[in-house]
Structures are given as structure tokens and as C-alpha cells.
Amino acid sequence: MENIPHNYLNYTLSVVLGCMLAFLPVISSNFSDLDGVIPIFLTSLICSTIFIYWLCYKGFKNTKLKINIVDVCFALYICYGVLRMMVSDVIFNPVIVCEWFGLVIIYVLVRLLEYKFLRVLYVSLLLGGTIQAVIGVLQYVNLLESNHVIFKITGSFSNPGHYGGFLALSIVVGLFMWRAKQYSITKGNIFFPCILFIQIVALLLSDSRAAWLAVIVPICLLFANNYFNRPFYRHWYIKLSFCILIIVMMISLYYYKKASADVRVLTWNSSLFMIKDAPVFGHGIGSFAANYMPCQACYLDEHVGGNEALIADNNMLAFNEFIHVSCEQGLVGLLLFSGLLIYAFRGTDNIKHGLVARLGLITLFVFALFSYPSSIFPIKVCFPVFIGILGKDRKPFIEFILKKSTTILLLGVVGFGIFFNVKSYQMYNHAYNSLKNGDYIRDNSKDYSFMRHNKNFLYLLSEQYLKHDQINASLQAKKLLLNIAPTSSLLCDLGMIYLYKQELDSARDCFLYAKKMTPNHISPTYGLLLVNKAEGNREECTRLSKEIISMPVRVVNNVVLKARKEAREYIQKQ
Structure with a gap:
């Protein structure tokens, strides 16, 4: 896919992709309505439009395309994911379809981009990191408001962990662009180290251990690769000292936020129950939130009296993308995903752009070992970008001419994708506007089946029903929510509704199940007291x-406070 002449088409592709990498975090922050899905629809729509532009310009000129092993691995993984969406008990989620469609188009655009324009993508990511670093520093000195009520510095993200992950990618890409000395932007540029310094300061302020590790690991790997073959570093005590330093660092990071680390360990252990239930093909794309808390309840039920019961909380994230893939896509999905990474990494040491992309991908997946970048769209789009860059220098084993019939077929597929994006956005917008205007309150039989996958919408709708004393309608919405995102808090809400309706057995069942999920929460026990x-x-x-x-x-x-007050009053009356 590399035979594109040097013309304005490449400028268009590079500018669109570059703007996406640089400004998507800011766009996501300013378009947080509709449950934050607007950036996904917008990215997919713009990239699809650019691809249609390329097809119209090049598709009817007998353009030669080259397919290599990375393209095949990427296609196999995507096809398997689409198949699991089609053959699954998971409620259909149009946002996931639009997101995957957009990521595939991004990969294709990177593969179509002429080689020398790839530097634009790196510079854009560096620009995006610089923008976020400046925003974060301004938040730290109280000149800008944070996006979180607790954390002082978040950049354009909702959480400092997300913020740190994006900065880590930018820092590693910028650092190794500077080190390579092959990019004109880094030669003799005194501002370049200043930019990196600002980003590193912002990264430290983010207080994200996963992001710190994501920067440290690629640096250590490159150091070991470049220096351990030299005479001085061959001594066993030097290598031993290096290993001890890494172990001490890992232990220090664990105890720096021990409670948070223990919660991650609990999450990983509980996720194993989900993997055991469907080890081969997984539970389906987007199923983790629907299955995790019941699995946590099972794990805690088998480990009664352990420390895990004291730290268990409501959670819908795996905090490890490889575990996440295993839960949703099974062993087959994990093998396809791992195969894609292996073939993408092969033979990139001597490639100018490939080394930076390789280190960027290492950064992304170190971060993915302890966080959830697949749920952070501005970080997630970096995955097809890096994979696409690493796939550009593989030897093709299939070459063919893009015929008019194939071009027309591709135009039809992408056109349908654009139609699906627009239609999904319109339905999302209509549903949230109806919610905002109170249409569901005026007519509680109004259909909202299109939004059955959306936990935020269902929660807001159920609370709106409850506020207007439409108890049965609220109960129905909360039951739907229980199917896609069960938590102890939701079970307690259901228990209270059943208690109000004097359905005491149902209320007790809800509170008991909630107590299994989070034994340290007081609400389930308080609910049982009321029953x-x-x-x-x-x-x-x-x-x-x-x-x-x-x-x-x-x-x-x-x-x-309320639960303890009632408990004391009850004991005093006895």
C-alpha cells in the first residue's frame, strides 16, 4: 500500500491524522455530551471521508497495492472481533462498531501515507503532549480548572491516569526522535529539550505509576540493547546491579500506592473466573462490565476472611488489556492479538520511523499492563497508527491492481460505514434530547431499546423516573442496567425499590448479592437491616x-453516618 505519488493527497492524509493525534484529547474534553461518544463518531466520520477522497482520486487509476503479513494479521484480528460481535449474547453496541470502523480506517490511512510523511504523525503526537503538559501545569498552579473533583491535574482528560498515559506516549516518541538525530526538527533545536522537560514535569505531577513505568521500561530496554554488549557492561555485577535497581523500583512503586495496587491484583484474580467461564472464545466484545462484578463476588465468596474483602469496590475495568482481551475474546482473540504484535515488532531495528513506533508501542503496552487504554479513545487511536507504521516496511507477499469494481465495492462499504455513523449519532442525540426534555417522563412507554447498551443513559433515565415517582418504570430501567453493568450500588438501589414496594424477599436477595460483591460497603448491610x-x-x-x-x-x-445513627438508635431502644 505504499505506491502513492508525492502530492497534496499525502499532505491531506498527514494533516488529518496529525490533527487527530494532537487535538483529539482537547476535542474529547469539549465534546463530553452524549456520554462522550461524539469524538468517536467524529473521528470515524472524518477518516472515512478522507479515505473516500483517496479512493475517488486513486481507485480508478490502476493503483498497485501491496499486502504484507502485518496487514493479514491485523485483518484477521479485526474479522474475529467483528464475528464475536455478531455471534454473542452481548447487547449490540453501535458505538463499538463505529469505533472499530474508525480504527480500521486509521490503520489503512497510515499504510497509504507515503513514508516520508510519517514524521508528521510523530511531531503531531509531540505537539499534543506539549499542549496537555501546558494545560496540566496551568491546572497545577490553579490557572485552569481540573476535570476531576479530587485530582488537581488531569489535562483535557477526566482522570490523571489517562493524562499520564498520553504524556508517556508523547515523551517516549519525542525522546527517541531527539536521540535518533535523523529528524530535522530535532537538530540544533534548543526548544526541543525544553518541550520534553515540560512534559516530564507534567508526567511527574500526574502521579500515575503506570505512566511512569511506560516511560521507564522502553528507556531501560534501549539502554540494555545498546550498552550491555560493551566491555564495561558485560561484567556480571553491572548486570546484577541493573536488575536489583529494577526490582527495587518496582517494589517502591507498589508500596507508593499499595491500596491501589492491591485493588488491581484483586481485579486480575477475579477476572480469571471470567476467563474460566469462556476460555476459548470469550464472552463477547464489550462484555467485561456485565460479567466482572459477579465474578468478583464469586472470588470473594471463595476467599472469605482475606484482605481482599476490605478493599473490594465497584469496578468495570480490567486494569490490564491482555486480561481484558482474554475475558472478552478468549484464547483465540489473545493469540491473534499477540500474533499481530509479534509480526509488527519483527525487523524494525534499522528502520528510521520503525524504531520510534516500536518504542511507542512498547510504551502503550506497558501502560496497558496496569491501566485500560482501550477505554481512552485519544490513546487508543495510537495503536493502529503505530501498527500501521511498523507494517510499512514488511516485504509484501500479495500485490494486485486496485480495479474499478473493487474500488466501487470499497466505496460502498465505507459509504455504509459513514451512514451508520451518522444514523447512530442521530439516534444517540435524539435519545439524550428526549431524556433532557422529559419525553420519557411524559410517556413512560416511549421506546428506548436502542440505548439498552448504554449504562449512563439507563442510569440517568432510571433516576429521572424515580424522581417523578414512576417506580415501576424506574425498576424496569434499573433491571436493564443490571444486565449490562451490575454493581453493589445498583443492587442496593433495586433493593430499596423492592423494599418500598414491600417485596421483601426480592429486596433481601438484592442486598445479599450486593454484600457479596463489596463486603466492606455499609449500604448492603444497612439495606438488610431495613428488611x-x-x-x-x-x-x-x-x-x-x-x-x-x-x-x-x-x-x-x-x-x-445515616446507617450508623439508625443502628445506634435501634440498639439503644432494645
Whole structure:
């Protein structure tokens, strides 16, 4: 796919892709409506339009295309993912389809881009990191407002972890562009080290251990590759010292935020239950949130009395993308994904652009070992970009001329993709506008089946029904939500509704299940206390009241204060 002449078509491709890498975080921050899906629709739509432009310009001129092993591996992985979307019990999610479609188009555009224009992508990522670094520093000195109520510095992201991950990619790409001395932008440019310094400062302020590791690991790998063959570094005590330094660093990072690290370990252990349930093909794309909390309940039920029960919380993220892939796509998906990475990494050491892309991909996947970049769209788009760059220098084993019939077919496929994007956006927009205008309240039989996959929409809708005393409608929406994102908080909400309806057995079941998911949360125990009060079970009420009073909690909020107050009052009355 490399035989494109040097003309304005390459400028168009490079500018569009470059702007996407540089400004997507800012765009995502400013278009957070509709559950944050506008950047996904917008990116997919723009990239698809550019691809149609390329097809119209080159598709009818007998353009030669070259397919290599990386293209085949990428296509196999995507085809398997699409097949799992089609053959799955998971509720259809149009956003995932639009996102995957956009990522495929991005990969194709990178492969079509002429080789010397690839530097534009690196410079754009560096520009994006610089913009985020400046925003983060301004947030730190209180000149800009953070996007999080707790964390002081988030850049254009909603979380400092996301922010740190994006900065890590920019820093590694910029650092090794500077080191390579093959890019004109880095030669004699005194501003370049200043830019990297600002980004490193912002990275440290982000307080993201995953992002720190994502920068440290590629640097250590390159250092070991370049220097361990030299006489001085061949001594065993030098290599041993290097290994000890790495071990000490890892232990230090673990104890730096031990509670957070322990939660990740709990998440990984609980995810193994999900993998055991469907080890070969997984549960389906987008199924992790629907299956994780029940698996956590099973894990904690088998490890009663362990420390995990004290740190368990509601969660819908794997904090490890390889575990995430295994849960949703099974062993088959993991093997296809790993095969794509292996073939992408092969033979890139001596390629000018390939080394930077390789280190960028290492950065991305070190970050992915402890975080969830697949849920962070501005970071996720870097994956097809790096894979596309690494695939440009593979020897092709298929060469063919792009015929008019093939071009027309591709135009039809991409055109349908654009239509699907626009239609999905319109339906999303209509659903949220109807929610905002209270249409579902005025007519609680109004159909919202298109949004059955969207946990944020269902939660807002159920709360809106509840606010207007439409109890049964709220109960129905919360039941739908329970199918796609079960949590102990949601089960407690359901339990309260059943308690209000005097369906005490259903209420008890909800509170007991919630308690299994998060044994350290006070709300399920408080709910059980209310159920037993309604039944007049004094002995059980006394036991639950004592448990509530003595229960250690991480955060003392209004629910905790209310529960403890009622528990004390009940004991005093006995």
C-alpha cells in the first residue's frame, strides 16, 4: 500500500491524522455530551471521508497495492472481533462498531501515507503532549480548572491516569526522535529539550505509576540493547546491579500506592473466573462490565476472611488489556492479538520511523499492563497508527491492481460505514434530547431499546423516573442496567425499590448479592437491616446494627453516618 505519488493527497492524509493525534484529547474534553461518544463518531466520520477522497482520486487509476503479513494479521484480528460481535449474547453496541470502523480506517490511512510523511504523525503526537503538559501545569498552579473533583491535574482528560498515559506516549516518541538525530526538527533545536522537560514535569505531577513505568521500561530496554554488549557492561555485577535497581523500583512503586495496587491484583484474580467461564472464545466484545462484578463476588465468596474483602469496590475495568482481551475474546482473540504484535515488532531495528513506533508501542503496552487504554479513545487511536507504521516496511507477499469494481465495492462499504455513523449519532442525540426534555417522563412507554447498551443513559433515565415517582418504570430501567453493568450500588438501589414496594424477599436477595460483591460497603448491610426491621426480626436487627457500627469504611459519607445513627438508635431502644 505504499505506491502513492508525492502530492497534496499525502499532505491531506498527514494533516488529518496529525490533527487527530494532537487535538483529539482537547476535542474529547469539549465534546463530553452524549456520554462522550461524539469524538468517536467524529473521528470515524472524518477518516472515512478522507479515505473516500483517496479512493475517488486513486481507485480508478490502476493503483498497485501491496499486502504484507502485518496487514493479514491485523485483518484477521479485526474479522474475529467483528464475528464475536455478531455471534454473542452481548447487547449490540453501535458505538463499538463505529469505533472499530474508525480504527480500521486509521490503520489503512497510515499504510497509504507515503513514508516520508510519517514524521508528521510523530511531531503531531509531540505537539499534543506539549499542549496537555501546558494545560496540566496551568491546572497545577490553579490557572485552569481540573476535570476531576479530587485530582488537581488531569489535562483535557477526566482522570490523571489517562493524562499520564498520553504524556508517556508523547515523551517516549519525542525522546527517541531527539536521540535518533535523523529528524530535522530535532537538530540544533534548543526548544526541543525544553518541550520534553515540560512534559516530564507534567508526567511527574500526574502521579500515575503506570505512566511512569511506560516511560521507564522502553528507556531501560534501549539502554540494555545498546550498552550491555560493551566491555564495561558485560561484567556480571553491572548486570546484577541493573536488575536489583529494577526490582527495587518496582517494589517502591507498589508500596507508593499499595491500596491501589492491591485493588488491581484483586481485579486480575477475579477476572480469571471470567476467563474460566469462556476460555476459548470469550464472552463477547464489550462484555467485561456485565460479567466482572459477579465474578468478583464469586472470588470473594471463595476467599472469605482475606484482605481482599476490605478493599473490594465497584469496578468495570480490567486494569490490564491482555486480561481484558482474554475475558472478552478468549484464547483465540489473545493469540491473534499477540500474533499481530509479534509480526509488527519483527525487523524494525534499522528502520528510521520503525524504531520510534516500536518504542511507542512498547510504551502503550506497558501502560496497558496496569491501566485500560482501550477505554481512552485519544490513546487508543495510537495503536493502529503505530501498527500501521511498523507494517510499512514488511516485504509484501500479495500485490494486485486496485480495479474499478473493487474500488466501487470499497466505496460502498465505507459509504455504509459513514451512514451508520451518522444514523447512530442521530439516534444517540435524539435519545439524550428526549431524556433532557422529559419525553420519557411524559410517556413512560416511549421506546428506548436502542440505548439498552448504554449504562449512563439507563442510569440517568432510571433516576429521572424515580424522581417523578414512576417506580415501576424506574425498576424496569434499573433491571436493564443490571444486565449490562451490575454493581453493589445498583443492587442496593433495586433493593430499596423492592423494599418500598414491600417485596421483601426480592429486596433481601438484592442486598445479599450486593454484600457479596463489596463486603466492606455499609449500604448492603444497612439495606438488610431495613428488611429485617420490616419483618420484625429483632435478633437479626441487633446483629446487623452491631455489624454496621463496627464496620471499617474507607470514606465516611452521608450514607455511612445515616446507617450508623439508625443502628445506634435501634440498639439503644432494645
